[in-house]
Amino acid sequence: QSVLTQPPSVSGAPGQRVTISCTGSSSNIGAGYDVHWYQQLPGTAPKLLIYGNSNRPSGVPDRFSGSKSGTSASLAITGLQAEDEADYYCQSYDSSLSGRWVFGGGTKLTVL
Amino acid sequence: EVQLVESGGGLVKPGGSLRLSCAASGFTFSSYSMNWVRQAPGKGLEWVSSISSSSSYIYYADSVKGRFTISRDNAKNSLYLQMNSLRAEDTAVYYCARCASSTSCYVDYWGQGTLVTVSS
Numbered sequence: 001q002s003v004l005t006q007p008p009s010v011s012g013a014p015g016q017r018v019t020i021s022c023t024g025s026s027s028n029i030g031a032g033y034d035v036h037w038y039q040q041l042p043g044t045a046p047k048l049l050i051y052g053n054s055n056r057p058s059g060v061p062d063r064f065s066g067s068k069s070g071t072s073a074s075l076a077i078t079g080l081q082a083e084d085e086a087d088y089y090c091q092s093y094d095s096s097l098s099g100r101w102v103f104g105g106g107t108k109l110t111v112l
Numbered sequence: 113e114v115q116l117v118e119s120g121g122g123l124v125k126p127g128g129s130l131r132l133s134c135a136a137s138g139f140t141f142s143s144y145s146m147n148w149v150r151q152a153p154g155k156g157l158e159w160v161s162s163i164s165s166s167s168s169y170i171y172y173a174d175s176v177k178g179r180f181t182i183s184r185d186n187a188k189n190s191l192y193l194q195m196n197s198l199r200a201e202d203t204a205v206y207y208c209a210r211c212a213s214s215t216s217c218y219v220d221y222w223g224q225g226t227l228v229t230v231s232s
Contacts, residue, residue, distance in 0.1 A: 002156070036218035038157075045207055045222035046157065052216065089157050091218065099159050099173035101147070101217055106156035 003028060003097070004090055004104035011110040012080045020075045020107045022090030028102065030071035033093040037066055037075045040087045040106075049088070050075060077109070085111045114138040114221045116208045121226030128198050128230070134191040134208030134223055142166075142186035145211040147219065148193045150204035150228075160206070161193065162217070176202075198230045 005023040012018040022035060029035055035053050038046040048057050050066035053073065065076045073092075077084055090104040120132040132148070148160040161182040162171045170182055181194040191208055205225040212220035 034216045034218070038219070040157075045225060046219070047222075048212075048218060048220050051212065051218045051220075057220070087156075091157075091159075093217070097174075098171060098177060099161070100171045101159045101162065103149075103157040103159060 002105045003094055003102055004092060006088075006090060006104040006107045008105070009108045009110065011112055013112045014080050014082065016080050017076065017078045018080060018109065019077075020088050020090075020109070022073045022075070022092075022104050024071050024073075024092060024094075026071065027096040028071075028092045028094040029068065029073055031095060033095075035066065035068050035073035036091045037064075038089045038091065040089065042086070046089065080111055082111050085109055114210070116210065116221055116223035118206065118208050118223045118226035121206065121228045123229045123231065124198055125232050126199060126230055129194070129196045130198065130228060132193040132195065132206055132208075132226060132228070136189045136191065136208075136210075139210075141184075141189040145169075145214060145217060146184060146191045147209045147211060147217070148182060148191075149207045149209050149219070149222075150202075151207070151225075152201070152204040155204075158204075162211070163191070165214070195228070198228075200230050202228060203230045204228060 037050040040046040053068040147162045179197045208223040209219040210221040211217035
């Protein structure tokens with residue numbers, strides 16, 4: 001069980017907007033540490049989607065956006081496309097963990 | 113082009129040992145913190161271990177502390193993970209991953225992964 005909680009699954013129709021939440025605590029997101037997001041397509045390594053809460057690496061469409069407030073963060077995807085169907089993970093730093101860095105449990109996005 | 117290529121995975125019996133390697137190229141390896149991240153079959157990502165650029169700072173997840181040892185050789189542009197006392201729950205794909213920033217570690221490059229299977 002990760003210290004960062006994500007919904008196991010979300011879904012949406014093509015063209016719609018979906019959001020994925022990442023809920024932490026005062027030792028990670030609430031302490032002001034950055035949240036990062038990754039997309040993992042089946043059978044491939046994860047890909048960086050959002051870094052530093054809301055920044056997109058070069059090449060990531062602006063349909064993807066991130067935000068953070070209090071002890072939570074969110075990933076929003078607008079104009080859903082079939083190719084967005086994947087697993088999404090949030091990641092942050094946790095001062096209470098010996099390993100320091102932690103991933104959320106992951107969210108499976110299904111495009112209906 | 114940045115490349116991270118893992119090797120050393122395979123089938124090992126419970127209690128056995130394995131050493132993973134990651135060969136880095138396309139960037140100044142000695143300037144970046146590096147990590148091992150694993151993913152059990154059908155499960156999510158788990159941060160395993162991190163090592164700073166000069167090996168001054170090393171961290172382990174509680175699940176592997178005392179059994180795994182991370183190391184690096186900056187002269188050989190290589191990252192290693194020595195895994196001892198392996199358990200069935202260590203079965204996973206192990207990814208070599210580069211921290212993009214020294215202040216806020218997020219992974220900008222991943223290897224393709226190497227599969228470790230612990231089974232009798």
